[in-house]
Amino acid sequence: MIHIPYTSQLFEEDGQFAALCSELNVSSYGDTPEKALTALQEVVALFLEECQRMGTLKMVLEEAGYHYDHVIRGWVPRQPIQINRLEASFA
Numbered sequence: 001m002i003h004i005p006y007t008s009q010l011f012e013e014d015g016q017f018a019a020l021c022s023e024l025n026v027s028s029y030g031d032t033p034e035k036a037l038t039a040l041q042e043v044v045a046l047f048l049e050e051c052q053r054m055g056t057l058k059m060v061l062e063e064a065g066y067h068y069d070h071v072i073r074g075w076v077p078r079q080p081i082q083i084n085r086l087e088a089s090f091a
Contacts, residue, residue: 002048002075005076006021008040016030017031018036019036024060026047028040065077
């Protein structure tokens with residue numbers, strides 16, 4: 001069994017909830033936060049299973065910023081050193 005850690009973000013959009021896995025650029029929706037997160041878990045698992053079936057899992061994970069850690073024998077996502085909320089101004 002392969003375990004791939006990822007982060008989920010939850011947003012409310014037009015009365016529905018959107019769950020996003022930004023590392024893999026995968027999202028899903030639900031009527032409640034719980035349904036959105038459950039749907040995200042399902043779609044991420046299906047996406048990764050399909051990548052594995054196609055033989056592209058390593059490439060997809062590396063392009064998403066993951067690296068394989070031989071000590072823990074697992075994939076590790078890229079970790080930000082800082083997160084900022086900025087604003088763009090234009091005319």
